[in-house]
Amino acid sequence: GATFSRKADCQRHYDCVHNEQELTLHPCGVKRCARKGDRGFKRKDHLKEHMRSFHSMDVSKRKPARR
Numbered sequence: 001g002a003t004f005s006r007k008a009d010c011q012r013h014y015d016c017v018h019n020e021q022e023l024t025l026h027p028c029g030v031k032r033c034a035r036k037g038d039r040g041f042k043r044k045d046h047l048k049e050h051m052r053s054f055h056s057m058d059v060s061k062r063k064p065a066r067r
Contacts, residue, residue: 016042030055 004010016023025040026047033055041047051057 012043028055 002013004013023042025038025042026044027037027040028035028047028050030051035041035047035050041050048059048061051059
């Protein structure tokens, strides 16, 4: 089996892969993109990476820091 260096990584894996009841898909908002509905992303960070790499959009990796 797979091992995870952090407990949070293991929990994220479980939530995204093994816990179908709690799964929320994140669809791409680009009009003609096929990654909608059941083809959406299981994780928001994967959607953001898709927007950056596939659509060449300037999407920040993290939320701005609170002050």
